Amino acid sequence: MAEVKEVVLAPITPVSGNKLKVDVSYKLVFSPSEAGKKFNVAISLFGEDKAGDDEPAIVTFNGPQPLYTFGFGTAPFIKKFKTITAQAGEQSVTEPSREVDKETLNEDPGANEEDVEGITVKHPHKDEIYAVVSVSGEARSNTFQLTSPPSAG
Numbered sequence: 001m002a003e004v005k006e007v008v009l010a011p012i013t014p015v016s017g018n019k020l021k022v023d024v025s026y027k028l029v030f031s032p033s034e035a036g037k038k039f040n041v042a043i044s045l046f047g048e049d050k051a052g053d054d055e056p057a058i059v060t061f062n063g064p065q066p067l068y069t070f071g072f073g074t075a076p077f078i079k080k081f082k083t084i085t086a087q088a089g090e091q092s093v094t095e096p097s098r099e100v101d102k103e104t105l106n107e108d109p110g111a112n113e114e115d116v117e118g119i120t121v122k123h124p125h126k127d128e129i130y131a132v133v134s135v136s137g138e139a140r141s142n143t144f145q146l147t148s149p150p151s152a153g
Contacts, residue, residue: 002031003029005029007026008026010023010025015099023098024094039084041135046064046131068105
């Protein structure tokens with residue numbers, strides 16, 4: 001069964017203006033029986049709120065929601081996954097860097113205020129980000145042609 005392992009989110013660094021550079025690498029492992037089959041790979045970034053964090057976690061009934069999902073392809077045909085052909089064994093993958101708006105990754109938007117010699121200084125809350133890489137198989141069904149019901153006459 002296809003496996004993803006050793007997902008690494010490199011340190012997120014400023015690029016220019018309000019952009020941050022995001023780099024993700026990972027390993028894919030496929031069995032010999034999966035070789036030659038098509039799989040979809042998706043990468044999303046999530047915010048994590050740990051105990052003692054500056055802000056409480058936002059609870060959603062649908063589970064954690066991604067802050068950002070890598071896009072693949074060129075406009076207007078950008079998809080939230082890429083399709084690969086499996087090769088038996090382990091493959092190391094390093095995705096091309098993505099530039100993401102800083103505000104997009106701001107999972108703890110608040111700030112602490114401190115009075116320093118009569119001046120209020122704001123210290124933004126730290127953002128904790130992690131990457132999730134998923135791989136899934138895909139198979140297409142047969143095509144079913146819908147027919148119009150007979151008209152009532």
